[in-house]
């Protein structure tokens with residue numbers, strides 16, 4: 001074995017989990033006390049004094065809102081069993097609010113993102129969730145490849161219920177704006193910023209009005225390698241990985257470390273349909289994904305974003321025919337393109353992908369799983385014998401590469417989903433899953449590099 005369980009565990013635990021959101025509360029500044037609103041046909045702008053909100057004005061604002069729709073593919077749907085809330089577009093309201101002065105961008109940059117990654121925000125909508133309003137589970141519709149999340153400001157109008165739940169397979173987080181605002185001694189604004197590919201929902205408001213301003217968040221430019229000079233403290237993952245690289249007992253002949261990206265990333269549907277290599281993902285990584293990538297770069301390791309194709313999943317989706325023996329858990333392919341399986345014949349997934357995307361493009365990962373198949377090997381292994389198959393630039397000349405996964409790789413969906421629920425109707429971008437493959441050079445090379 002070229003990597004011990006202990007080494008792998010040490011690396012895994014050094015990544016440490018981060019949460020996909022931040023929340024807090026800031027006092028309402030004197031210049032932000034008034035929300036102006038109005039909509040075609042109404043007489044002049046109305047005002048809501050946020051320091052001393054009058055119920056009649058809150059009711060009027062609620063009345064002037066349009067019913068909030070949500071997106072299902074390109075359709076804007078009004079379905080009050082899915083989303084019941086009022087919305088006002090940006091041209092119909094105004095409020096002087098300086099996020100910078102409230103230090104909200106600073107918090108997003110340092111607590112949600114990794115080390116002050118530059119980003120920008122765009123005001124998107126005002127929403128009024130009155131009694132009985134809610135928004136069922138959805139992901140925020142990506143409006144570009146650089147969009148990473150949403151920021152919701154909750155204005156100081158009292159309400160109960162309307163908690164925002166954020167949910168992954170492992171965990172649920174609750175942000176209760178009503179309770180938070182009720183605890184403040186002065187009128188305050190609650191905020192929550194989260195990664196938009198994390199499923200979330202707004203529970204029904206029990207009483208009062210939950211009035212929100214929603215912003216879309218976008219990365220502004222590509223990140224720099226995470227240099228020590230930028231980070232105030234060296235991250236444990238960097239210390240651990242750097243330490244292992246100096247250890248002759250760690251992957252002595254080199255190897256591939258895999259990180260199944262924790263988050264999903266927007267991909268343009270056009271490029272997905274064309275089966276293009278997705279270039280944008282590496283520039284827009286979030287949370288732990290960004291951390292692992294930036295630390296690898298700072299240690300001068302080559303790390304590539306790839307798509308993982310889990311053969312068992314593909315078989316389940318009906319794209320491949322397998323007999324029971326071939327369908328081994330954990331056997332997968334890695335490639336840079338998001339493949340299309342539309343014209344797959346009966347030649348087998350691996351051969352099909354190589355013929356369409358190129359010989360060197362498709363890498364068979366997790367060969368240890370495969371070795372269990374040795375007895376049943378098909379004609380694939382003829383290629384192995386000649387060495388032509390697995391000796392590609394991507395494997396650094398290694399045969400039968402094995403990927404040591406720090407986190408489970410997630411299968412890329414074989415097809416563009418027919419139905420996707422979001423908070424906006426559009427279908428230019430969809431979320432996709434990827435992994436990061438870090439190439440660890442052999443010990444001799446690592447040692448020479450250091451010298």
Ligand SMILES: O=C(O)CCC(=O)C(=O)O
Nearest residue numbers: 140152164202212214423
């Ligand atoms: O109001 C919130 O907390 C979240 C709203 C939301 O998910 C959306 O508008 O997409």
Ligand SMILES: [Fe+2]
Nearest residue numbers: 139140200423
């Ligand atoms: Fe949302």
